[in-house]
Amino acid sequence: xxxxxxxxxxxxxxxxxxxxxxxxxxxxxxxxxxxxxxxxxxxxxxxxxxxxxxxxxxxxxxxxxxxxxxxxxxxxxxxxxxxxxxxxxxxxxxxxxxxxxxxxxxxxxxxxxxxxxxxxxxxxxxxxxxxxxxxxxxxxxxxxxxxxxxxxxxxxxxxxxxxxxxxxxxxxxxxxxxxxxxxxxxxxxxxxxxxxxxxxxxxxxxxxxxxxxxxxxxxxxxxxxxxxxxxxxxxxxxxxxxxxxxxxxxxxxxxxxxxxxxxxxxxxxxxxxxxxxxxxxxxxxxxxxxxxxxxxxxxxxxxxxxxxxxxxxxxxxxxxxxxxxxxxxxxxxxxxxxxxxxxxxxxxxxxxxxxxxxxxxxxxxxxxxxxxxxxxxxxxxxxxxxxxxxxxxxxxxxxxxxxxxxxxxxxxxxxxxxxxxxxxxxxxxxxxxxxxxxxxxxxxxxxx
Numbered sequence: 001x002x003x004x005x006x007x008x009x010x011x012x013x014x015x016x017x018x019x020x021x022x023x024x025x026x027x028x029x030x031x032x033x034x035x036x037x038x039x040x041x042x043x044x045x046x047x048x049x050x051x052x053x054x055x056x057x058x059x060x061x062x063x064x065x066x067x068x069x070x071x072x073x074x075x076x077x078x079x080x081x082x083x084x085x086x087x088x089x090x091x092x093x094x095x096x097x098x099x100x101x102x103x104x105x106x107x108x109x110x111x112x113x114x115x116x117x118x119x120x121x122x123x124x125x126x127x128x129x130x131x132x133x134x135x136x137x138x139x140x141x142x143x144x145x146x147x148x149x150x151x152x153x154x155x156x157x158x159x160x161x162x163x164x165x166x167x168x169x170x171x172x173x174x175x176x177x178x179x180x181x182x183x184x185x186x187x188x189x190x191x192x193x194x195x196x197x198x199x200x201x202x203x204x205x206x207x208x209x210x211x212x213x214x215x216x217x218x219x220x221x222x223x224x225x226x227x228x229x230x231x232x233x234x235x236x237x238x239x240x241x242x243x244x245x246x247x248x249x250x251x252x253x254x255x256x257x258x259x260x261x262x263x264x265x266x267x268x269x270x271x272x273x274x275x276x277x278x279x280x281x282x283x284x285x286x287x288x289x290x291x292x293x294x295x296x297x298x299x300x301x302x303x304x305x306x307x308x309x310x311x312x313x314x315x316x317x318x319x320x321x322x323x324x325x326x327x328x329x330x331x332x333x334x335x336x337x338x339x340x341x342x343x344x345x346x347x348x349x350x351x352x353x354x355x356x357x358x359x360x361x362x363x364x365x366x367x368x369x370x371x372x373x374x375x376x377x378x379x380x381x382x383x384x385x386x387x388x389x390x391x392x393x394x395x396x397x398x399x400x401x402x403x404x405x406x407x408x409x410x411x412x413x414x415x416x417x418x419x420x421x422x423x424x425x426x427x428x429x430x431x432x433x434x435x436x437x438x439x440x441x442x443x444x445x446x447x448x
Contacts, residue, residue, distance in 0.1 A: 009072055009140045009141070009143065009144075010050070010070060010071075010072055010140075011038070013070065013072065013107070013143050014038040014050050014051050014070055015038055016149070017036075017038075017051060017070070017152070017157070018036045018037060018038050018051065020152065020153045020157055021033075021036045021053065021157060021161070022035060022036055024157060024158055024161055025056070025161075028158075028161075029056075031056070031161055031162075031165050032055060032056050032065075032165055032168050032169055033053050033054065033055060033056055033065060033066075033161065033164075033165070033168075034054055034055065034056030034057060034061070034062055035053075035054050035061060036051065036052060036053045036054065037051075037052050037054075038050060038051055038052070050068065050069050050070040051067070051068055051070055052064060052066065052067045052068075053065050053066040053067075055168075064097055064098075064099045065099070065101065065168060066099065066101045066102065066103065066164065067090075067093060067094055067097060067099045067101075067102055067103075068090055068094075068102050068103030068104060068105060069086055069089060069090040069093075069103070069104050069105070070105050070106075070107070071086060071104075071105070071106050072106070072107060072140040072143060073106050073107055073108055073137035073138060073139060073140065073142060073143070073193075073194035073195075074137075074138055074139035074140050074142070074194050074195060075106075075140065077106075078106040078107075078140075078194055078195075079106070079190070079193045079194055079195050079196055079330075079333060080106065080109070080189040080190045080193045080196070080337065081103075081104040081105055081106055081109050081110060081111035081130070081189060082104070082111060082124060082127075082186050082189050082190065082337065083104070083190075083333075083337060084123070084336065084337060084339075086104050087104055087111075087113070087123045087124075088123065090102045090103065090104050090113070091113070091115065091123065091126075094115050095115065099115070100114060100115050100116050101113065101114060101115070101164070101167070101168075102115060106137075106193065106194060107133065107137055107143055107148075107152075108132070108133050108135065108136065108137045108193065108194060109130065109131075109132050109133070109189055109193065110130065110131045110132075110160065111127050111129075111130045112127065112128055112129040112130070112131070112164065112167075113126045113127050113128065114126055114128045114167075114174070122341070124182075124186055124341070127182070128167065128173075128174035128175060129163060129164075129167070129174065129175040130185060131156070131159065131160050131163070133148075133151060133152070133156050134151070134156075135147070135148060135151060137194060138194050138195075138199065139194075163175065183341075187255070187259075187338070190333070190334045190337045190338070191251055191252070191255055191334060192248070195326060195330060196330055196334070197251045197254075197255070197321065197324070197327060197330045197331055197334060198247050198248055198251045199247075200324030200325065200326050200327045200330050201247040201250060201251055201320070201321055201323070201324050201327060202243060202244055202247035203324060203325070204320070204323050204324040204325065204327070205219060205243050205246060205247055205320070206240075206243050209243070216233070218316070219243075219246065220233050222246070222316065222317060223242055223246060226317075227246075227249065227432060228431055228432050229242060229245070249317075250317045250318070250320055250321040251321050253311070253317070253318070253321075253437055254291075254318050254321045254322075254331075255334065256308070256437065256438065256441055257291075257295060257308065257309055257311075258275065258291075258331075258334070258335060258338070259338060259341075260298075260305070260308050260309070260441060261275055261294060261295060261298050261309070262275065262335075262338055262339065262341070264298050264301075264302060264305070265298070270298075270301050270302065271301065272294075272297060272298055272301055273294070273297070275294055275335050276332065276335065276336075277290060277328055277331070277332050278290065281328060282328070284319050284320075284322040284323040284327065284328070285319065287322045287327075287328050287331070288315065288318060288319045288322055291318075292310075292315075295309035295310065296309070307440045308437075308440055308441050311437045311440065372401055372402070374401060374405060377401050377402055377405045378405055378409070380402075381402065381405050381406050381409045382409065385406060385409050385410065385413070386413075387413065388410045388411075388413035388414030388417055389410075389414075389425060390410070390425065391425045391427070392406045392410075392425055392426050392427065393427040393428070394406075394427070394428040394429075395428075395429060396429075396430055396431070397428030397429060397430050397435070397436070397439045398430060398435045398438075398439065399435045399438035399439055400428060400435075400438060400439030400440075400441075402428075403426050403428050403439060406426060407422050407423070407426060410422050410425070
């Protein structure tokens with residue numbers, strides 16, 4: 001049962017959103033929406049839609065255009081708009097009301113779905129638009145901040161209703177992202193949203209480095225020596241940015257390993273157990289021990305992929321990624337969320353987009369670290385790889401895009417080559433261990 005204070009915050013917030021929305025509809029008669037309401041109960045059920053919008057009509061109220069679920073940041077279901085239970089609940093309520101469009105919203109991030117896409121293999125793929133506030137919110141009280149309220153009323157809601165009007169009037173079918181960008185968005189929402197693994201880890205790294213000089217020195221050594229980052233620990237701004245990036249990097253590498261376990265587990269020939277922390281797992285040491293055991297099972301079952309599941313001899317960063325106050329719970333929810341992914345549909349190099357977002361533009365420029373679009377890579381590879389048995393070296397491979405596309409270039413030139421024969425002629429290295437791990441992952445997931 002949610003505490004009364006949370007429910008009061010949610011109801012009060014939804015009432016404000018309804019008031020702001022009605023003002024927008026009144027000021028913009030060109031919009032096809034005329035009114036909104038909150039706290040309504042669905043037909044045949046005592047479950048309510050948090051917020052509903054109705055079509056504009058000359059007299060009375062038009063048909064229901066939109067309904068959805070609002071969960072405040074910092075709440076259990078307010079971590080991501082792509083939470084499985086949250087999406088399912090919003091879908092079921094929309095179905096009972098025969099409403100085509102429904103949404104899930106944690107105030108920081110809204111996902112809009114089209115219920116009529118009945119043939120979509122997963123709920124994620126019914127998403128036609130995702131709209132972000134552009135501000136980080138970590139607890140329910142954050143919605144009362146003046147800057148947040150101004151942003152919602154004057155920028156976010158007008159932008160959302162203008163976009164939704166285009167969908168409602170048939171001026172466009174969706175605002176769909178390319179598949180690679182969409183999966184990155186969903187993954188990032190689970191990893192970096194309120195109470196997600198990244199923010200839990202960032203808080204832990206920040207507090208521990210402030211309290212313990214030895215921990216701060218260890219963290220700085222990991223940044224400067226192992227990751228080859230430019231960090232000035234005496235500059236507060238530089239240090240804060242580095243801590244945020246460290247949290248993202250550690251969390252992304254661990255998420256890569258978890259995602260790959262889930263992908264291997266989805267294969268019919270691999271009989272791997274479900275990935276779920278046991279109830280007795282209360283410490284980061286126990287959580288890390290459990291994951292290592294599961295990863296070893298995947299290596300044993302496949303006879304392969306050891307460089308992905310065990311990328312480093314030292315695992316300090318992986319254990320740190322599990323050390324936040326609520327990190328184990330956050331990772332458990334992340335694992336549950338990606339259970340619904342259709343791994344056969346995930347593009348090969350989506351993790352390259354993670355790398356692109358992690359590294360600052362200044363540092364990418366210094367080290368020449370740039371993510372090259374696949375169409376450009378294909379042109380370069382076509383000019384350089386003339387034979388299927390040509391040896392191919394990328395001495396600054398990043399996340400492995402050139403190697404991935406070189407594999408398919410060689411396969412195009414000679415479809416008789418086996419997977420191992422194609423891999424045998426590919427070589428890559430990188431100064432930074434994080435993108436090198438992504439390249440390893442990408443290069444070991446080829447399918448001829």
